[in-house]
Amino acid sequence: MGFFSRKKNPKNSLSTSKNFFWGGSTSGTFVNENTAMQTAAVYACVRVISEAIASLPLHVYRYEDTGSKLLPGHSLYNILHNAPNPEMTSFVFRETLMSHLLLWGNAYAQIIRDGGGRVLALYPLLPNKTDVWRGPDGQIYYTYWRNTDESRPNEKSGGVTLSKDDVLHIPGLSFDGLVGYSPIALTKNAVGMAIATEDYGASFFANNANPGGILEHPGTLKNPDQIRSAWEMLYKGGNKAHRIAVLEEGLKFHPISVPPEEAQFLETRKFQLDEIARIFRIPPHMVGDLEKSSFSNIEQQSLEFVKYTLDPWVVRWEQTMNQSLLLPSEKASVYIKFNLDGLLRGDYATRMNGYAIGRQNGWLSANDIRRLENMNEITPEEGGDLYLVNGNMVKMADAGAAYTKQSSENKGGSGT
Structure with a gap:
């Protein structure tokens, strides 16, 4: 059947509590959503999109014969526009969920309702602690695995199962339409190479920008590891540079000169920046790469960012909120919508x-x-x-x- 064979439960090992292939990459680095965020390019891309979505005006409207009417008195308006829960502002809530969506491919929030089904509050749920499964009745359920510090007093840690009506779930790109796949897991080799180049650069400069050398001895050494350790202790590191070396017993030091340019270090780092920007569909100038940007095209690139990057995410948010947050009696006349006009004004x-x-x-x-x-x-x-x-x-x-x-x-x- 293959790795992606059809299963009864809509679980997705790329985006739930288990990482795809346990985070290994061909570059030799361990890649998951947390280590990826330690890469400057990934952090910049996630931050740009998350802050853009969080800063957009979000309103509730009603269809009328003369057009759409803003409903500031609707119960959802204050939750979506101002504060979804007593602990978060709307900006922080949407920024958090959008970062989850970009890293894990899914965003989850628990819906607190009153007796009439109206939404009272929304609380984010961590995607790496949320499992999606189908019950015997054919309905979708969500299990959130709590830690001890997340439990109420006198409660044990463990899983809490929520019905579909109690969870706002925004999936990203998906093969089954139910659970999104983690972009970091699917592109782990590209992200892993970016992490590897950063690690190489850090270790290179930690060694005083010197790639190393060879200690030559005229005879046979009985303890080469001890001599190597003593040499590194005395001369390795930027704070030990330019010390005078004292060589005994005929030892000679031969430096190995491998400049970063010859190893294409800078070119590799530049390419990985473009590669990660391509994954998140971010114009390079928005993550600090101005090589191909000018006064004549940077505005057009910014408008394309709104049209081709933000707009698909906005549609995902709007359709999911309309489906999950509105009462059945409201869905024909009321809708939730972001306002992108401010970003498209030119x-x-x-x-x-x-x-x-x-x-x-x-x-x-x-x-x-x-x-x-x-x-x-x-x-x-x-x-x-x-x-x-x-x-x-x-x-x-x-x-x-x-x-x-x-x-x-x-x-x-x-x-x-």
């Missing part, structure tokens, strides 16, 4: 030019524009809600009628 001159076109063609009022720019509105008495159109623009039929009328008037005038 520079000031481009926005002003767009507003001018909308204003002159009658589909934007002064107050529409001022609301988009977070400015105070103009009162209706002062014309803030008026929609204007250029007076020189008329319909083709009206233009022909006006020309015919003008011609008739001219002929009639010449005959009198």
